[in-house]
Amino acid sequence: MLSEKLKDYANSGVYPFHMPGHKRTAESGLPYDIDITEIDGFDNLHEPQGCLAQLQENAAELFCSRYAFALVNGSTVGILAAVRAMAKEGGRVLIARNCHMAVYHAVELCRLDAEYLLPETVDGLGIFASVSPEAIEQRLKANPEISLVVITSPTYEGVVSDVKRISEICHRYGAKLFVDEAHGAHFPFSDRFPQSAIQCGADAAVVSLHKTLPAMTQTALLLANSNDLAGELKRQLSVFETSSPSYVLLASIDRCLDFLRHSRDTFDAYTKRLTKLYEAAGSLRHLTVSYDRLAACENVFDVDIGKLCIFCNGSMSGKALMEILRSDYQIELEMALGDYALAMTSVCDTDEGFDRLLNALKEIDNRCDDADHSSNNIPYSLPQRRFTIGEAVNADGEMIDISNAEGKTSRDYVRVYPPGIPMIVPGEVIDRDVLSQLRALEASGNEILTDSSAFPLISIIG
Ligand SMILES: Cc1ncc(COP(=O)(O)O)c(C=O)c1O
Incomplete structure (x- = not known):
């Protein structure tokens, strides 16, 4: 076990003339004693050949995937790396609108031309339903240049999409499928859970171990099924992931895998x-x-x-x-x-x-009494788009109060928290409908966030 090996090393008397600066001396109850850097014998996460290669092989086997990459910057880093690995810069992608902000940030960084698919909501509950395979097929048929489809399954609330059908459709139209399965790391470990995305044919998926399994915050896995894709994922992870991965977190992943083996x-x-x-x-x-x-x-x-x-x-x-x-x-x-x-x-x-x-x-x-205290659900819609996210964030901006922004083009993300899904993304028109929806949501106590400043200030294209 990696954690035992680290403990043994901590007790070996070797003096650390290397990072980290606390030198494993602090008596705080925190695991400083196993917090090391890439010392001889402890492998290198970006070029694994020893104990970390073994850890990743174990993860791949347990998660029924050909390749697994251990992540110490959460699913977030896996999403950034996967989107960059799976789409060419400037390429056309189809994104389910209820994706996590990391997906939008990847679109922004890779200057992708993103189309959005807004899933239906569940009648009366304001919860996003599954992504419809038919809707994906329609969009791929109409836009043969789409090379990547990104969906979230399960959602925060646990709604799962038919990944098997969606992946068949994507492949039939020559597109790859990436599934943000951050909330579904536990799926492969009981028949009572849905099948995992990678088992259903997704080209790649990311799972946050820390969300639903016994593992420390920031631990996650990026899973892939093809050799070529795995090579490109590895390259992109070296762009986005820290060059000083935490052995405390890696040991936590290893512990979690050991737990899963006997679970x-x-x-x-x-x-x-x-x-x-x-x-x-x-x-x-x-x-x-x-x-x-x-x-x-x-x-x-x-x-x-x-x-x-x-x-x-x-x-x-x-x-x-x-x-x-x-x-x-x-x-x-x-x-x-x-x-x-x-x-x-x-x-x-x-x-x-x-x-x-x-x-x-x-x-x-x-x-409870029988009075009706119904509260508003978030009314998501797709505003008109004038620019890609990359074009918009690189344009000159001006900060104004959102109440004066009708008809202007946003340079900001505007999202309601929770769940943090954007109602407006950079390059989209701030129309009357979205303004009145935001006002109603704010009045009913929801937190509204923009990236550039504090709401109601918003950055628009000047
Ligand atoms: C659907 C979804 N995807 C991705 C993420 C990012 O995961 P992490 O916190 O592991 O970086 C989250 C975080 O809440 C999420 O809810």
Whole structure:
């Protein structure tokens, strides 16, 4: 085990005349003793031939992929590297509009000409549904120059797309498929989860180990199925990833892989725990904790049962529920939006933790009245585009209050947090509809972010 090897080295008495500067001496409870740089015997993440090559081979085997790259800058670095590796500078790409900001940043850096596909939302819930394979096919048919398609599956809320069909369609039209599977690292480890993107034929996918598996923050894997692509991914990772990768994080990845190798019973217990919770939550009268509700929607292909979407059904807002759980029950959820709140679970949760959430929800449910407190969902739309993101951010800008920006072209990203998906990207027209939507969202307490300054200031093309 890498962590044992690092401990042995820490205890060996060798004096470190090398980075990092703390020299493994601090007594703080933090793992300084195993925080080293690329010392002889510990391999090199950018040219792995020893213990890190072995770690990546183990990861590839466990994640059913031909190649795996260990990432210490999160899925973010994997997305930047993958998009640059899979599209030629200036090339045409198709991006599902509900992608993470890292995808937009990759489009910006590679000066790509991005078209967007706005997935439908689930009726009345304001949650993005699956990406439609038919919609992808239509766009690829109309635009044969599209060489790369990027989708997010699962979404934050656990909605999964039909990656198998989408990858078949992409390949039929000569495009590659990259799947942001940051929230689906646990998929290969139980039949109760959807099949992983790489098993469904995606050319490459990124998974954040730290989001749903026992691994430290920033740990992730970039997975690929072809030799040529793996070579280009390696080259791009050396552009975007730190040249001083943290061995603490690499050891955490190694530990996580070791855990996964022996995890069948633990995952069985986890999925049983989830089933029990869903069943028990069936008695709630106002709140609903149900993946069935999402899975039953026509435009939803599949759902990850590990994401607990708690729908308030008008009894309160998702934010209010999150606040009550925090203040009255010391339970911190992942996020809340519109009419729902989201609890992220993992294989490391306990029976006690699940019972605590369930009991809290039962008590809150009992206190709910029948008044309708429905709250607004985010009304996503696709504004008209005047420039590519790269053209827009490189144009001269001017900072103005967004209330004076109707008809102007944005140089900024404008996103509502959570979930952080942009409502406007650089190069798009700030129209009357989006302005009134932003005003309504701000009035109902949502945080609106721009990149250049503090909202309501926004950078426009001057
Ligand atoms: C869908 C999605 N993709 C990518 C990322 C980035 O992942 P990381 O935090 O591992 O860099 C996130 C982070 O929240 C995400 O939600």
